[in-house]
Amino acid sequence: MTNPPRARAIAEAVRTGRSSARAETEAALARIATGNPALNAFVSVDEAEALAEADAIDRRLAAGEKPLLAGVPVAVKDTIWVAGRRVTQGSRLFADFRAPADAIAVERLRTAGAVIVGMANSSEFACKGVTTNPLFGPTHHPQDQTLTPGGSSGGPAVAVAGGLVPLALGTDAGGSSRRPPAHVGAVGFKPSFGAIPYGPGFAEPFTGIAVMAPIAADVADAALMFEALCGPDPRDPESIAVAPADTRPPECLTVAYSPRFGLDAPVDEDVRQAVESAVDALERAGGRIVRRDLSWPAGVTETALMPLQHAGLAALYGDAFRRDPTLLDPDIAVQIERGLTLTGAEVAAAQLLGVEVARALAAFFTDADLLIGPTTPCVAWPLDRLGPETIGGQAVPPRAHAVFTPLFNHARVPAISLPCGIGRDGLPVGMQVVAPRGRDRRVLRFAAHIEMVLAAGGQGHPG
Known part of the structure; x- marks a missing residue:
């Protein structure tokens, strides 16, 4: 590379x-x-x-x-x-x-x-x-x-x-x-x-x-x-202006570290070690790191939110699927077929859960400036599989590799992934940094600080 x-x-x-x-x-x-x-x-x-x-x-x-x-x-x-x-x-x-x-x-x-x-x-x-x-x-x-x-x-x-x-x-x-x-x-x-x-x-x-x-x-x-x-545009009514850069130095920010972001999800040992090592380096550099998990609403999983994607795909491409499902990627066809069977109540339940996710994370940030943890629970896996067969020594479903990212989309907050170390076979491991909505420049500035700290210790970028 x-x-x-x-x-x-x-x-x-x-x-x-x-x-x-x-x-x-x-x-x-x-x-x-x-x-x-x-x-x-x-x-x-x-x-x-x-x-x-x-x-x-x-x-x-x-x-x-x-x-x-x-x-x-x-x-x-x-x-x-x-x-x-x-x-x-x-x-x-x-x-x-x-x-x-x-x-x-x-x-x-x-x-x-x-x-x-x-x-x-x-x-x-x-x-x-x-x-x-x-x-x-x-x-x-x-x-x-x-x-x-x-x-x-x-x-x-x-x-x-x-x-x-x-x-x-x-x-x-x-x-x-x-x-x-x-x-x-x-x-x-x-x-x-x-x-x-x-x-x-x-x-x-x-x-x-x-x-x-x-x-x-x-x-x-x-x-x-x-x-x-960045910056609002009248053609996008949901576009926003983000906050100016944070003037506080990185060591004055309260940074919560959650090894699994409060989710009951397995993590491979090489990923855990790489992320923990990066957190230790931040602490040695004077960072104010607190170990603290999130409290999500009951029943929150990516699976519980996936009806929104399946229903959206069915709405957009259901007719094409009915005409000729072989035109579509078989994995996408499965999602469309699921979407066509969903009830309005099931889709609404997923939408409501997404709102609760956003509220839970907003509450978390009332006494934390940033949140850090792994981007993924595993390193890259073979090309012919939807996901690794095991993570953390446990048999897992195909989407288990994706568990640590979707909730931050539903919360509408900024999140960055940057290299934080090396896992098995010399493969990269990523750390994720998250902040309240609109604090994009805070995320970027602290991520740059992480990058600098890890580079000084020989960690971070694999290349």
Whole structure:
């Protein structure tokens, strides 16, 4: 796994004339041509379009502009609209779809001077915890091609961790842009709901919780991308302004550490040890760490909330399923079939539970500034499975690997995953940092502090 170039270094070089957007784009296209065949991170690359965008940015620079992401090559998940590009959601149903407009986040990337070099792989409709689909097949882990990076933003995460591009834009409705970065040693940031405006684009199966998510090689690059994308937009009535950066130093923040986020879920020993070691390092660096579990509403599990996804998929694609279920990924077809059998009361119960989750976490943050714990309970697993067969020595269902991320989507709060150590076979382990809604910059600043502390002790990034 190569060390990807840093976005801030590229942007500075382009702004100061030491490089150009065209040169950086050509370098990224060369890396993709060499590295992507083994990884299948990108599903489409438009070289002519990317170079034309780069030339336009160079003309802006010659005219005196100094855009924040000048000349930085970016991958965009194949579920997000990029005007004129083929965007498929990994589905045969959209195999020939051309986006009629840019998503607001893509529009802002262009304004910031970034170059969109291609579309990155996703599971179908971004509704599966591994990255494979009927159109493009699987994305491979950059350290071991027999392993999955997880999903659904596995393509964007591998594009960054594999050194193809410095930044990627994913989506996250249940951990899709935190778990894959955790598995491949990248940084994935799920902002507060509404912090980055959503749409225009495809209808979401999971309404009210999906976000656009920066993926980067380190926290500073993720923060840079977030600053280019955040802020309300009148086209998205649920978009919000986030709070200014926290002025308190990291050692003055009260940070709650919960090894399982208060859930009855097994964790592999290598993951537990890596996270505990990182927490110990933070304490030695003067951090105010308190060991404290959350109290969730009765009956809260990801399974209890999944009717919302299944019902959403059934509403959007139930007719297509009835016409020809073989057009769909079999795992997605199972979810649609379940959704078609749900009652209104069952869907409402899941919606009410999501509200209670948000209230429980808001209460938790009345006397804690941040919450930390594992991003996933396991490292990456074989490519041909939906999930590991065992975690923590226990037989588990296929979604057990995803247990620690979805509740923070339902709570609409910011959460970031960053590398915190190494598990079995040298595979990356991720730590998750969570804060109250709107405190995105607090999360980013503390994550940068973690990164610095771990780097000083030889922990953190695997590469």
